[in-house]
Amino acid sequence: MPDENTAKILSPKSKPNLREPGTEDRRAMQDTAEEHLDRAAAAAAAETAIARRRTPLKSRSGFNDRSGWKHKLRENCYRRVREDRGRLLWKMRLPDSEPCTSQEYIKSAFRDIVSDELKKIKSTSVADSLKTVHDTHEQADMLWEYDGLHNAYQGDCEEILLEMQRIFYEDLDSEQNRKESESCVDNWEDEEDELLACAVFEHMQLNEDEVSKRVWCPICKQGELQENHSLIYCTLCNLKLNKGTEINLDLLRFRLAEAHSEHLDRGCRLKPNFSVETIIDLTALYLVCSGCQTFEVVV
Secondary structure, eight states, X not given: OOOHHHHHHHSGGGSXXXXXXXXXXXXXXXXXXXXXXXXXXXXXXXXXXXHHHHSOGGGGSGGGOHHHHHHHHHHHHHXXXXXXXXXXXXHHTSTTOXXXXXHHHHHHHHHHHHHHHHHHHHHHHHHHHHTTOOOHHHHHHHHHHXXXXXXXXXXXXXXXXXXXXXXXXXXXXXXXXXXXXXXXXXXXXXXXXXXXXXXXXXXXXHTHXXXXXXXXXXXXXXXXXXXXXXXXXXXXXXXXXXXXXXXXXXXXXXXXXXXXXXXXXXXXXXXXXXXXXXXXXXXXXXXXETTTTEEEEOO
């Protein structure tokens, strides 16, 4: 016989309620599960959007390449310094340009170059990035990001300005050194020419007496005129002139120079010829020019 406790356990009143859930209960549970899924999906979407908004926009544009952007800015600025160097030097060399004013002008010009190159990079980078961004808020955030980056580059700009000044004045010193070298070469060549001229002059002075005594033949222009007690003759050609009582080599030298001078005074630039002619038993040296029709006696 079972005891009293066992009987209570086995009694129908003590059995648990094992009734299966109905249709309404299952529908309620399904609605609850779907609601939780919708909330989770919405939360995940919101977190994704926030994460995407918080993702540095520079990672989706060219702004994250700081070293590349800085290198490009440097190269552009240094190139502009070399290209604008002539104009800057011209401005510095104006008569009314004082040294302090020139230096301030150079610094101001360099700042303008850096600012201009920054604007070019900004317009190019932002335009390329905005092409891939269609959301208005993202475009605004991108511009905000760029402004912050622009401000961060101010220290780098100061460094670039110093380097630009170094390049400018280094090139200026190089040009001055080159001009000084060329000037030294020119001066050396001038000194050499002067020394050579002095040597030639001294040589001429040493031989002045000997040279002054020589008279070159006006006919063959290669022989030397000599004289004896009765004749003036050429050492190479057949020129022979009777001396007479008044004719000698010194007079012939003087008359040749005078004949040349008179021919030039007529305005004729042709080179005259000389010949010995005998006319009416008179043998003489004549100057003949076909250009001005000159035919006159020398001696």
